[in-house]
Amino acid sequence: MFEFSTLTTFVAVVLGLFLIPGPAVLLVLTRTMQGGRRTGVLTGLGIACGDFVHALAAAVGLSALLMTSALAFNAVKLIGAGYLIYLGIKALRAPPADPSLPKVPSVSAARAFWQAIPAEVLNPKTALFFLAFLPQFVHPERGSTLLQFMLLGAIFVVMSAAYTTLIVMVMRPLSHIVKRLRWIGRWQGKIIGSIFIALGLKVAMQHR
Known part of the structure; x- marks a missing residue:
């Protein structure tokens, strides 16, 4: 269904995005510092559940769009590519992000999990990201688009x-790196921006 190059590109881009400390990662770090490893792991799992909801919504909606019109689906891909380029330019031009850990009230591990899910589900930027990101790796000629969307989302x-989970497990030995997140923050926008622009341009060129 997927070519090896498509999957490796998808995994590489996702890894690149994960390696930049974003709000979700900072929340996991904060919860870990407040409640320990179990709380941090459950917070990360809650965020992942929220991401799955976005992936499922994108899969169902975009697959239905393809069944209605292949032209409309291709238009969505191009619009998504344009959106990624826009995000990339915006990230490149933005001032360095404040990497300080967010201040949130302490909660139990179970509550941290349930709070993380709606926090991620109700983030409109995450929804737009999935709608723009996933279609770039889906090819209708290679089988069920719904299955492709679901697999990529999974x-x-x-x-x-x-x-x-890995971050939580190694947080103690890497605590000195966490303290230097302000230095990392200076490059965060540049790295994310470059990834988004490269992906958007790659898709735009493929449609020519």
Whole structure:
């Protein structure tokens, strides 16, 4: 269904995005510092569940669009590519992000999990990202688009859960790196911007 190059590109881009400390990662770090590893892991799993909801919504909606019109689906892909380029330019021009850990009230591990799900589900930027990101790796000529969307979404979610869990497990020995997130923040926009622009341009060139 997927070519090896398509899957490797998808995994590489997702890894690149994960390696930049974003709000979700900072929330996981905060919860870990507040409640320990179990709370941090469950927070990451809650965020992954929220991402799965977005992936499912994108899969169902975009697959239905393809069944209605292949032309409309291709238009969505191009619009998505344009949106990624826009995000990339915006990230490149934005001032360095403040990497400070967010201040949130302490909660139990179970509550941290349930709070993380709606926090991610109700994030409109995440929804737009999935709508723009996933279609770039879906090719209708290679089989069921719904299955392709679901597989890509599942890969993203599993990688997200594994990454946040890994962060929690190694947080203590890497605490000195966490303290230097302000330095990393200076490059965050440049790296994310470059990834988004490269992906958007790649898709735009393929449609010519």
